[in-house]
Amino acid sequence: MKNSQLVSIIFFVYATISSIGSINCRDNINLVTNQAALFVFGDSLFDAGNNNYIDTVSSFRSNIWPYGQTTFKQPTGRISDGRLIPDFIAENAWLPLIPPNLQPSNGNNQFIYGVTFASAGAGALVGTLPGMVINLGTQVNNFKNVEKSLRSELGNAVTKRVFSRAVYLFHIGGNDYFYPFSANSSTFQSNSREKFVDFVIGNTTSVIEELYEMGGRKFGFLNMGPYDCAPNSLIRDRTKIGSCFKPAAELIDMHNKKFPDVLRRLQSELSGFRYALHDYHTSLSERINNPSKYGFKEGKKACCGSGPLRGINTCGNRMGPSQSYELCGNVTDYLFFDSSHLTEKAHRQIAELIWSGQPNVTGPYNLKALFELQLT
Ligand SMILES: *[C@@H]1O[C@H](CO)[C@@H](O)[C@H](O)[C@H]1NC(C)=O
Ligand SMILES: *[C@@H]1O[C@H](CO)[C@@H](O)[C@H](O)[C@H]1NC(C)=O
Ligand SMILES: *[C@@H]1O[C@H](CO)[C@@H](O)[C@H](O)[C@H]1NC(C)=O
Ligand SMILES: *[C@@H]1O[C@H](CO)[C@@H](O)[C@H](O)[C@H]1NC(C)=O
Numbered sequence: 001m002k003n004s005q006l007v008s009i010i011f012f013v014y015a016t017i018s019s020i021g022s023i024n025c026r027d028n029i030n031l032v033t034n035q036a037a038l039f040v041f042g043d044s045l046f047d048a049g050n051n052n053y054i055d056t057v058s059s060f061r062s063n064i065w066p067y068g069q070t071t072f073k074q075p076t077g078r079i080s081d082g083r084l085i086p087d088f089i090a091e092n093a094w095l096p097l098i099p100p101n102l103q104p105s106n107g108n109n110q111f112i113y114g115v116t117f118a119s120a121g122a123g124a125l126v127g128t129l130p131g132m133v134i135n136l137g138t139q140v141n142n143f144k145n146v147e148k149s150l151r152s153e154l155g156n157a158v159t160k161r162v163f164s165r166a167v168y169l170f171h172i173g174g175n176d177y178f179y180p181f182s183a184n185s186s187t188f189q190s191n192s193r194e195k196f197v198d199f200v201i202g203n204t205t206s207v208i209e210e211l212y213e214m215g216g217r218k219f220g221f222l223n224m225g226p227y228d229c230a231p232n233s234l235i236r237d238r239t240k241i242g243s244c245f246k247p248a249a250e251l252i253d254m255h256n257k258k259f260p261d262v263l264r265r266l267q268s269e270l271s272g273f274r275y276a277l278h279d280y281h282t283s284l285s286e287r288i289n290n291p292s293k294y295g296f297k298e299g300k301k302a303c304c305g306s307g308p309l310r311g312i313n314t315c316g317n318r319m320g321p322s323q324s325y326e327l328c329g330n331v332t333d334y335l336f337f338d339s340s341h342l343t344e345k346a347h348r349q350i351a352e353l354i355w356s357g358q359p360n361v362t363g364p365y366n367l368k369a370l371f372e373l374q375l376t
Helices: 003-021 026-035 085-092 136-156 156-165 174-181 194-211 246-269 280-289 344-356 367-372
Strands: 039-042 114-116 167-171 218-222 274-278 297-304 334-336 362-364
Touching: 039 085, 039 136, 085 114, 085 167, 085 344, 085 367, 114 174, 167 194, 167 367, 174 194, 174 246, 194 246, 194 344, 218 367, 246 274, 274 344, 274 367, 280 297, 334 344, 344 367
Parallel strands: 039 114, 039 167, 167 218, 218 274, 297 334
Antiparallel strands: 274 362
């Protein structure tokens, strides 16, 4: 039996037994809120469909076939053939799929298990792709709206308990580090690279502190992956196809050196603050460089797209019908689904490392430990 089936059966049995002993509505609220919820912030790595509902250009949405072909059998807005990392985390935590916060309401308590605020293209800086995405600050404002509705549905005490037990999962920064190279970003030009990285980390830190003030205690992060070596980056210089994009690598490395220190500082300053940091740079680099070791045939070429390494982002005709694209025959052979996003198979592997990785892979806590952690 597949692990996912087992988990849902166990969950079903647990829910049934619990509801036999508790008929009234108050206990049902206790039942749902005894599970730690999952609140998700960030960019395309985590966007479960929010960009479907904002006013942006079609190339920032993935509500088109063949996105979603593997598991959902239809496009959902996730930028992959199937599930994303938070979908697997939710499954491991015995939670249902976590809905995008802009998805039209399907009734009461739809956000009791958590919400996804992530938006493809988003950065920590308001100046990154302005007007096209939901930036990190706006994601937090959306979280505050959810807080309001939970307070009115569940009351202040229960809402506070939901927030302190919940896990807050982040992936943000990659778009900030790429945007300056594709646009005339004044922030970047008038600042040193190091200062720019400090802005990205500083704005992320402000958000973490804000969520802590609102009751958040358990936080999960991925560091910056080797996005300089994604198919899209490998074809930036058409005279050197296959070499990574160095200017971005420099920012990514700086970020990955500085961010762990910031988290250690937060842990020492904020009582009860606990975190998991996954070394995504290492886990993704290993797969790009040794695909066969992890069950992939292709670590550098995308499954869906056009041009060299299918590194041009035309998957699903997202750049318009005149731009045709190729789709691979067997997506399970590929690490990358499109020019800069991974396949479901890759997401499953990375999610497993975030969930239960050793401290040298995900630490000081992994997500399993954070979900199980009882705070007093
Ligand atoms: C960027 O902006 C500067 C000053 O506004 C301008 O001189 C330059 O041509 C612009 N470069 C691009 C690539 O748009
Ligand atoms: C956030 O980023 C802006 C630039 O977009 C910068 O001026 C500001 O100082 C940053 N805030 C922090 C706390 O680093
Ligand atoms: C796809 O590839 C996997 C692993 O290489 C293999 O097990 C599977 O049978 C293939 N599926 C198809 C439809 O060819
Ligand atoms: C982490 O440690 C384990 C053993 O404790 C080792 O097998 C594994 O290779 C290490 N991983 C990394 C990325 O260093």
